[in-house]
Amino acid sequence: MAFGFSLSRTVSSSFHWEALSSPLSSPNLLIGTPLNTSPPSLSGKHFHFGKRFVVFSKRISGLEEAMRIRRERELRTSTTSKKGPPLRRGKVSPRLPVPDHIPKPPYVGSPLLPEISSEYQIPDFEGLAHMRAACELAARVLDYAGTLVRPSVTTNEIDKAVHQMIIDAGAYPSPLGYGLFPKSVCTSVNECMCHGIPDSRQLQDGDIINIDVTVYLNGYHGDTSKTFLCGNVNDALKRLVKVTEECLNKGIAVCKDGALFRKIGKRISEHAEKYGYGVVDRFVGHGVGTVFHSEPLIFHHRNDRPGSMVEGQTFTIEPILTLGSTDSVTWEDYWTTLTADGLPAAQFEHTILITRTGAEILTKC
Template sequence: MSRQIFRSKKTKVLSLAERTKKFGNYELIVPDLSFRPIQLCVPKHIARPNYSDIPAIGSVIHIHDQNEIKSIRQSCQLAKHILDFACKTAEEGMSTLELDKIVFEEITKNGAYPSPLDYHGFPNAICTSVNNVICHGIPDNRKLKTGDLLNIDVTVFYSGYHGDTSKTVAIGNVDDKGLHLMETTLNALKAGIDKVGPNKPLNLIGRVIEEIGSKNGYSIDKQFCGHGIGKLFHQAPLIMHYDNPDDTLLEPGMIFTIEPIFNQGSDGFVKWPDAWTAVTVDGARSAQFEHTVLVTDDGVEVLTG
């Protein structure tokens, strides 16, 4: 989710030659202003989240009881299944819109609602972010090509709760720079999860993630963050993926996402006219991985693992 406080730096998009030399071999994704999303119709029997009056996130962190945790586990495990299904389905020559339709059918077949759909007007079941798209990419008619990095972000509303997870996958033959970006971002997510546990300060998560990114020469996105999740799609706490002063002590029963984004170049971003798709200002590639986690009495449980 977006914190809406970070402003993009003014950085020019590099030429093809400059971009290839600095960041690797891939296609720059640009907006298709003629594209219009299709209407997805969720079967009437499927329970829907209430997005008619989305509350402010606030600062109160909900502590989930065992009954709530049981339901959230179910939602998160379904989200894991859907993401695995989507990653196996995505292939060269398929459009992200085609992928969205297939995943939508799988979500609704399992009796769940695709959480992004109609959230603040988002038109699709999943987010598909390719190459220089940082996050919140709207599925469209562009065909996936060999060398693409594709992030698939899945959230489902099931048994009254949301489950959220994402992964960046390689389409066809991806160059070494792209593979290194993916591997490093995944390692940072794992390191952040390792810092979760009772009585540990929240900012340990961002600190270790930023250390890994900086050590490997990547910028850490500061606009988009992890978040609490449960009956609401987004709630407290906010999870920053960089060093920050929030030393709130974690407690058993807290549930939130960790979803670091690393960019090859600048940490600045711009949004497309669709008001959703965020892209790097310099055309560099971006990668993201995400899990929903539960603070337990003695550590952490990866609910979407």
């Protein structure tokens, strides 16, 4: 599940309803205003969010340039982009049952989100075979889900079909029951950045929809997503979707043993900025394997996060690009997150394995 965790750039050492980060130890990090989006089950927790700023003068010019590009892009898109009808919440049907014989992740049955593991996930030989199988299944399910996308189909119908295919394969749909998430897949339409809950809304001609599939098979999670076109989509949205997929591929291309994690965000941002698109910094990629979400956290925007990749690691890269502002709002369901200006967003995601010379895409269909 591309639960690109909500970090709003920086997280303290306790967990938000979508994420847990390692403690911040660098004196160059500034903690900002708390984000007012925590669910009732976690209301007793205290969360701090803010921005990462590096104070070394040699990097200020780069940050200023990125900020200038962002201001120019938002000014341009605010005057040239047209919003469609705003996304409205439909009726959410009851969660679907999973047969008792199918093994379930340990978080199922708990209303709380599990902590993000601080350990990198590096499967052994047998584990990697299980990981490949989970990722291969996730890729096939996503490909099948894409064939269902057409005008008049509801996202709830897509969820039901995905759910059935996953349990027929003897796997568990990882999103179901994760922090009270009520469905087996995420369906994010138009201005929905991510974590859209399937409901009774019918897809419309010209929509775009991200479908985010994660399966739990033989003790391992496989995680992938893709943005699909519904009917006759205009050229502006087709370009956004195309460039977002290109950004994912460019991010993967820099990955190999010993490569700096921050190169992913740099390469993605460079490509997105050529087209005037915003790169969402609130949601990130993550380690994945026996644990749904773990370190390393993968930032898709320009950043100065330390750390290097290690051969054998498995993690996701899942950039979200926007036509307009990268600011967001979250519905009262605590999951569905939309662009603040109502302009469309697109996302793509793969689970990858770091090798000595590059990266293997495990969720490639």
